[in-house]
Amino acid sequence: MKYSGRSIKRLYDDKFVTGRSSYVDDLQVSAMHAGFVRSPYAHAKIKSIDTSEALKSPGIVAVFTYKDFSPLLKRGIGIWETYEDPKQWKFVARKALADNKVRFVGEPVAIVIGSDKYSVRDAVDKVNVDYERLPSAVSMEDALKDKVIIHEELGTNVGFDSTFSGGDVEGSFKQADKIISVEITNNRLIPSPMEPRGIIASYESGTLNVWYSTQVPHAARSEFSKVLGIPSSKIRVIMPDVGGAFGSKVNIMPEDLSVVLSSIKLGRPVKWVATRSEEMLASEARHNTFKGEVAVKSDGTVLGIKGDLLVDLGSYLTYTAPLQPAIIPLMIPSAYRIRSASIRSRAIYTNTPPITMYRGASRPEATFIIERIMSTVADELKLDDVEVREKNLVKPDEVPYTNVFGLKYDSGDYISLLRSGVNKLGYYDMRKYAEEERKKGRKVGVGMAFYLEISGFGPWEYGEVRVDENGDVIVITGGTPHGQGTETAIAQLVSDALQVDISRIRIVWGDTEIVASSMGTYGSRTISAAGSAAQVAASQVLEKMKKVAARIMKVDVEEVEYREGEFINKKDERVKVSWDDVAKAGYTGTDPGIYAQVTLQGDVTFPYGVHVALVEVDDYGIVRVKEYKAYDDIGNVINPALAEGQIMGGTVQAVGQAIYEEAIINDDGGLAVTYADYFIPTPVEVPQITSFFAEKPHVSAYPVGSKGVGEAALIVGPAAIVRAIENAVNKPINKTPVRPEDLI
Amino acid sequence: MRCNMYPTIFGLYEPSSIYDTLDFLDNGNAKIIAGGQSLIPMLKLRVIQPKFLVDLNKLRGDLDYIEDRGKSIGLGSLATHAKISTDQIVKSKIPLLSVTASKVGDMQVRNLGTLGGSVSNADPSADYPAVLLAYDATLTLISSGGERKVKASEFFKGPFSTELKDNEILREVEFPVLEGYAYKYEKIVRRAGDFAMVGIAVLAKVSDKVEDLRIAYTGVGEKAYRPYELEKELVGKKVTRDDLEKFAEKVSATLTPPSDSRGSSSYRKKVAKIATIKTLSEVLGVVS
Numbered sequence A: 001m002k003y004s005g006r007s008i009k010r011l012y013d014d015k016f017v018t019g020r021s022s023y024v025d026d027l028q029v030s031a032m033h034a035g036f037v038r039s040p041y042a043h044a045k046i047k048s049i050d051t052s053e054a055l056k057s058p059g060i061v062a063v064f065t066y067k068d069f070s071p072l073l074k075r076g077i078g079i080w081e082t083y084e085d086p087k088q089w090k091f092v093a094r095k096a097l098a099d100n101k102v103r104f105v106g107e108p109v110a111i112v113i114g115s116d117k118y119s120v121r122d123a124v125d126k127v128n129v130d131y132e133r134l135p136s137a138v139s140m141e142d143a144l145k146d147k148v149i150i151h152e153e154l155g156t157n158v159g160f161d162s163t164f165s166g167g168d169v170e171g172s173f174k175q176a177d178k179i180i181s182v183e184i185t186n187n188r189l190i191p192s193p194m195e196p197r198g199i200i201a202s203y204e205s206g207t208l209n210v211w212y213s214t215q216v217p218h219a220a221r222s223e224f225s226k227v228l229g230i231p232s233s234k235i236r237v238i239m240p241d242v243g244g245a246f247g248s249k250v251n252i253m254p255e256d257l258s259v260v261l262s263s264i265k266l267g268r269p270v271k272w273v274a275t276r277s278e279e280m281l282a283s284e285a286r287h288n289t290f291k292g293e294v295a296v297k298s299d300g301t302v303l304g305i306k307g308d309l310l311v312d313l314g315s316y317l318t319y320t321a322p323l324q325p326a327i328i329p330l331m332i333p334s335a336y337r338i339r340s341a342s343i344r345s346r347a348i349y350t351n352t353p354p355i356t357m358y359r360g361a362s363r364p365e366a367t368f369i370i371e372r373i374m375s376t377v378a379d380e381l382k383l384d385d386v387e388v389r390e391k392n393l394v395k396p397d398e399v400p401y402t403n404v405f406g407l408k409y410d411s412g413d414y415i416s417l418l419r420s421g422v423n424k425l426g427y428y429d430m431r432k433y434a435e436e437e438r439k440k441g442r443k444v445g446v447g448m449a450f451y452l453e454i455s456g457f458g459p460w461e462y463g464e465v466r467v468d469e470n471g472d473v474i475v476i477t478g479g480t481p482h483g484q485g486t487e488t489a490i491a492q493l494v495s496d497a498l499q500v501d502i503s504r505i506r507i508v509w510g511d512t513e514i515v516a517s518s519m520g521t522y523g524s525r526t527i528s529a530a531g532s533a534a535q536v537a538a539s540q541v542l543e544k545m546k547k548v549a550a551r552i553m554k555v556d557v558e559e560v561e562y563r564e565g566e567f568i569n570k571k572d573e574r575v576k577v578s579w580d581d582v583a584k585a586g587y588t589g590t591d592p593g594i595y596a597q598v599t600l601q602g603d604v605t606f607p608y609g610v611h612v613a614l615v616e617v618d619d620y621g622i623v624r625v626k627e628y629k630a631y632d633d634i635g636n637v638i639n640p641a642l643a644e645g646q647i648m649g650g651t652v653q654a655v656g657q658a659i660y661e662e663a664i665i666n667d668d669g670g671l672a673v674t675y676a677d678y679f680i681p682t683p684v685e686v687p688q689i690t691s692f693f694a695e696k697p698h699v700s701a702y703p704v705g706s707k708g709v710g711e712a713a714l715i716v717g718p719a720a721i722v723r724a725i726e727n728a729v730n731k732p733i734n735k736t737p738v739r740p741e742d743l744i
Numbered sequence B: 001m002r003c004n005m006y007p008t009i010f011g012l013y014e015p016s017s018i019y020d021t022l023d024f025l026d027n028g029n030a031k032i033i034a035g036g037q038s039l040i041p042m043l044k045l046r047v048i049q050p051k052f053l054v055d056l057n058k059l060r061g062d063l064d065y066i067e068d069r070g071k072s073i074g075l076g077s078l079a080t081h082a083k084i085s086t087d088q089i090v091k092s093k094i095p096l097l098s099v100t101a102s103k104v105g106d107m108q109v110r111n112l113g114t115l116g117g118s119v120s121n122a123d124p125s126a127d128y129p130a131v132l133l134a135y136d137a138t139l140t141l142i143s144s145g146g147e148r149k150v151k152a153s154e155f156f157k158g159p160f161s162t163e164l165k166d167n168e169i170l171r172e173v174e175f176p177v178l179e180g181y182a183y184k185y186e187k188i189v190r191r192a193g194d195f196a197m198v199g200i201a202v203l204a205k206v207s208d209k210v211e212d213l214r215i216a217y218t219g220v221g222e223k224a225y226r227p228y229e230l231e232k233e234l235v236g237k238k239v240t241r242d243d244l245e246k247f248a249e250k251v252s253a254t255l256t257p258p259s260d261s262r263g264s265s266s267y268r269k270k271v272a273k274i275a276t277i278k279t280l281s282e283v284l285g286v287v288s
């Protein structure tokens, strides 16, 4: 029986359900503990650091500052050059600890190493840092003035400034029946994985071992190598169980680097696991504003968009932050036939905690912007939401379609999906219901939003399949699942390719010395990229098995057919050998061994869909998202339950972004919230979620034909929910999160 | 900077009796730990750094009683939120306390957190203080020097500040049984399990007119607040919607709520006003 396409139960969940998984903090390594002295100021000169009192504190072995580490550094932490172009950026590669200046509240200034975390915490208070406070630029508006310069070397706070243009924008605005102004904002978020980040580093005889809560062990190895000048071959990065990441654990932190450096200096293992409040500072996300104008015909046709996008970077450029300002503009045209656009995208340094990528990275921002534009156009022209979108969507015969900025969409039928989605989700019935309820005095609203996203992200992924002498299968994948359950889907694909029972397959990942090479899990790419690589490796392994079978049956390999565990002589079907016998024979005679390694190239691919939300707003302006429905074309669906799980998780975070979560930064640049009032939705806030996938999907060019679903609901959800709130309260809203006080 | 999680070193004392506890407290520099639901976070944030914790949980058997005394109900300070919310005596005799207890935090917090801990902690957004004010409850404080009784209206001093001295513990809260009162606790939160943005506790005796009215607020100032004078304006009357709007407007004007991530001061005032009208019309049976 085929496994693909079925909701196979997740394979390795028992340990999570029974609390036996092992995260970095659970590993039994006799390591010293690290803690950080952090800046209380958003911007200040470091005049001196006195570590003498801390060193006298019981249990303390060392206190290191920038001066101790700088001789060991070849350079600072770079950016993710697989996807990001350093030439487009003004940035100073971030060192392990603050040099002569601190640039945000919470920036690590010194690392304290001791025998246990309590002693370390006590000693942190005893490190005396003499600061001279400097004026700070906390908001993007302030930073843009360049009165306060955060990195003197750069001479400006603008890290990226690029105008994305295509088509005849001026002409469009001349032809327009109406020009509509928009201002659209996503406030700052915090990704908040359940497991905070953590690292154990051990340096012995020239070899560095790192146990790391990461989603990119190979990228981390390569970055550590470049920063430390230790060859990659002498660095091993192991990813234990990782308790969530949402993109934030692609980021390589100065704290991580400090721990590695400390282990090198001390010649003994050092460990650091972030506290929750450290995790809140470790990665923050979104924080962007778009101001622009839209040229429209009175029938709703969008002729052109021009505008200014400002993206906050926080005080340093992180490994993953360059993605957003570069991809948001490209994705603003979405699946709409917008033939002229000019968007100036600027990324700004501010005296706030650094920004990283977070689930969707750039597509939630772009989708919120374009969907707000479409809804605003509908309102201004008194048109229906669906109608406006349908009018502007790219027609099926235009796909593959190259958007105004040159981005090529691979496959899809956007209009049909919109029509069947609206139908299947019962959008118009829901609208009618909401209207009836509003007549009775309840503030109920329904909103929809469409999205086209970019996923897969090439450039390649790794897959290896080994069949041992007993016929059991080990799959080594370059994917790095950390909660998604993609390992199960990969096992399904390999089971089908080899026609063996799924219980005989084991999936392994996340260790640079076991996995030859890897990109990792992010960008909704794992099933497409890693699944395909594993599938191709499986088919190669099967070819090898056929050769062995041919040898046993003494026939030509062309005459061998493989069916459900048996290699059959096509000419005489009575002659056959079993899978197990072939596996055993594969380790005798000439050319022993049954393995295949594949590094499969890939490209971007474009899933799309329509989502609908139903909300109710109470007398106090408090919103509840009551229903959330999704209809997506994500290409082939390998495991519907896993895919639906991604829609659910994304929805919960979309609810968070739309109405609850806000990383408020106070005027002094400090993060003003803790997890007591940074409101992550609890199960009580989770709506009724319904998810459908297109019955006739449009596949990607990846061998498995899937496109990706990991981020979809968080990409489009905030737009759908905000639209529903507008419908409920009959008032325009152009930002996330919507706070109760915005509504009464 | 906030990388807190680990408390400073402290000693843990497990007393064998309440007198033992009181003697220990006389030595100073010690904090009581009951459910730990507020104390542990404060220790981790290093907001407090006591030398000793005195664990009252060893005395739970003596101090978590719920006693029906006919005209009043006495609750030992160690009664948990969960126990209070499910206890039949509380449910039938002092129902406003029962419903309020069921709305404190989430289930884990209710299973561990105690009445005495919450009341002694006097968080300006905690739920119980408003209820204590509405009932005009009496608190029994005890030290090695003896016992004293304090009215709720005198007990709460300000944010995290009460009549309790360092060497005193709260032993009991006593609630009068108010027969024939309608009641409601309206708690406005942005997210389940959170502290109140605004909380309103109402007890009212209504015939064809309002015989008695007690309304108390939490989350809207430095401590729970009961507008004694304004309450009187509604007593002895057949209250109309118009009366309620005026009343709510006046109450709201006297409030000085904080601005924080849950909501700005002006928003909280609006909420307090809307909630007052909504809650009172329900409790007093005013049709709009």
Ligand SMILES: Cc1cc2nc3c(=O)[nH]c(=O)nc-3n(C[C@H](O)[C@H](O)[C@H](O)COP(=O)(O)OP(=O)(O)OC[C@H]3O[C@@H](n4cnc5c(N)ncnc54)[C@H](O)[C@@H]3O)c2cc1C
Binding pocket: B031, B032, B033, B034, B035, B036, B037, B038, B039, B040, B077, B078, B103, B104, B105, B106, B109, B112, B113, B114, B115, B116, B117, B118, B119, B120, B121, B123, B125, B126, B127, B128, B164, B168, B169, B170, B171, B193, B194, B195, B196
């Ligand atoms: C996630 C979360 C959500 C919460 N939500 C709410 C909410 O919605 N509403 C609400 O009201 N509260 C809420 N709380 C607080 C909760 O109600 C606490 O239980 C309560 O505030 C403290 O009770 P405790 O028994 O845990 O006391 P502890 O934390 O042990 O002690 C609190 C303080 O009181 C002192 N103390 C304790 N007992 C006595 C005593 N008998 N005599 C003298 N001093 C004493 C301690 O020394 C300490 O200073 C929440 C807490 C958490 C962690």
